[in-house]
Amino acid sequence: MPLIGALPQPITSAPVVLFVYLVLILLLGSALASVLLRNTLYAVGAFAASMVLVALLYLAIAPFLLVAIQLLVFTTVSAALLIGLLRATTGVRTSSVGRLSPEWVIGAALSAVMFAMLALVLGATAWPVQVCCALPLRLGDTLTNDYPVAFAVLAVILASAALGTGLLLAAPTLPSPRRGGSRSGSSQ
Amino acid sequence: MSAGLNLVLVASAALFAVGAFALVARRSAVIMLLGTQFMFMAGSIAFVAFAQFGIGKIHSTAGTSMALYAGAVAVAELAVGLAMAALIYRQHRSFALDADRG
Numbered sequence: 001m002p003l004i005g006a007l008p009q010p011i012t013s014a015p016v017v018l019f020v021y022l023v024l025i026l027l028l029g030s031a032l033a034s035v036l037l038r039n040t041l042y043a044v045g046a047f048a049a050s051m052v053l054v055a056l057l058y059l060a061i062a063p064f065l066l067v068a069i070q071l072l073v074f075t076t077v078s079a080a081l082l083i084g085l086l087r088a089t090t091g092v093r094t095s096s097v098g099r100l101s102p103e104w105v106i107g108a109a110l111s112a113v114m115f116a117m118l119a120l121v122l123g124a125t126a127w128p129v130q131v132c133c134a135l136p137l138r139l140g141d142t143l144t145n146d147y148p149v150a151f152a153v154l155a156v157i158l159a160s161a162a163l164g165t166g167l168l169l170a171a172p173t174l175p176s177p178r179r180g181g182s183r184s185g186s187s188q
Numbered sequence: 189m190s191a192g193l194n195l196v197l198v199a200s201a202a203l204f205a206v207g208a209f210a211l212v213a214r215r216s217a218v219i220m221l222l223g224t225q226f227m228f229m230a231g232s233i234a235f236v237a238f239a240q241f242g243i244g245k246i247h248s249t250a251g252t253s254m255a256l257y258a259g260a261v262a263v264a265e266l267a268v269g270l271a272m273a274a275l276i277y278r279q280h281r282s283f284a285l286d287a288d289r290g
Contacts, residue, residue, distance in 0.1 A: 010192025010241060020191040024199040031203055031226050035210040040218055040283070047222050054229055058255075061196065061240045066252050074259045078225065078266055085218070085270045089277040143253055154260055161264035168271035 011060070020060050027053040040090065044082045051075035193241035197234060204230035216283045217273040221266060228262035 011017055027050055034046035055071040143151055203226055210223025232255040239251020277283055 010190040010195075012190045014189065017189055017191045020195070024195070028199065028202055028206070031206045034222055035206055035214065035219060035226075040216065043219060043222060047225065050226070050229070054233065057196075057233065058236060060191075062236045062255070063249075063252055066236070066255055069256060070259065074263060077263050081263075081266055081270050082218070085274055089274060089283075143256070146250070147253060147257075150257055154257055157261055157264050161267050165267045165271040168268070168275060171275065 016060055020057065023053055023057045023060070027057065041086060044079070044086065047082070048075060048079045051078060193237055196237035196241070200230045200233040200237065203227075203233065215285055217269070217276055217285055218283050220285070221269040221273065224269070225262055225266060228258050228265075232258045 011020065030046045030049045030053060034043045034050060037043045037046060052071065052075055055067050055075065058067045058070055207223040207226030207230065210226065211220050214220055214223070235251045235254040235258065237251075239249075239254075273283055276285070
């Protein structure tokens with residue numbers, strides 16, 4: 001009896017294949033733009049677009065839970081961290097448009113309609129993947145039963161990162177040697 | 189026309205190359221951090237592709253679990269890296285890692 005049976009077949013449905021090709025091309029394009037752009041704010045925007053495109057790729061080839069986590073947690077947290085850094089350093093100009101202006105209301109309504117349509121399509125159809133309610137339970141079992149050491153290590157890493165970030169940001173800034181200050185250690 | 193393991197792995201390798209290029213060729217700490225994020229992303233995509241199309245299909249949640257771990261570690265790395273970038277900026281008024289060379 002062979003140890004490995006027949007491998008799963010690739011995706012052959014034409015709309016899904018086109019969707020995967022399109023997402024991959026856009027993903028590589030936005031990644032290149034993020035790396036090559038001189039303006040840091042635009043680079044961060046292209047990076048956020050890349051994260052969203054990875055979530056769209058997962059939509060076609062991965063469980064929906066991973067799509068949701070990639071879109072709602074990883075993308076949001078990464079973008080918030082990067083925008084926070086820019087606000088704290090080089091500064092990001094605030095919008096001149098008021099918060100309750102018609103532009104904001106129209107944009108929010110449009111976004112809500114698009115999210116509602118996406119939820120409707122995902123909930124009512126099996127395209128491109130069937131949303132499966134049992135998956136989070138299976139995934140939780142996998143995380144905690146099959147990889148308990150990795151789970152514990154991940155908790156330690158996240159706690160260490162939070163602690164380290166706080167300590168770094170709370171540390172006093174040493175004066176730059178170019179501005180007449182002195183620093184301990186080599187100046188090379 | 190089909191989309192299988194080879195296509196996703198090639199795209200993953202290209203994304204990893206883009207990240208490595210950013211890490212090697214750019215001087216800005218923020219862009220270099222974005223490069224490491226792309227490299228993490230490429231690894232996650234490869235894990236998911238193997239779980240979907242490769243022998244990982246036998247244990248299909250394993251690839252997803254690895255992608256979740258990689259994403260969480262990437263976010264942790266980004267937080268610490270950005271804190272270091274903020275310190276560099278406070279000291280040199282620039283994100284360039286070699287700003288102290290004058």
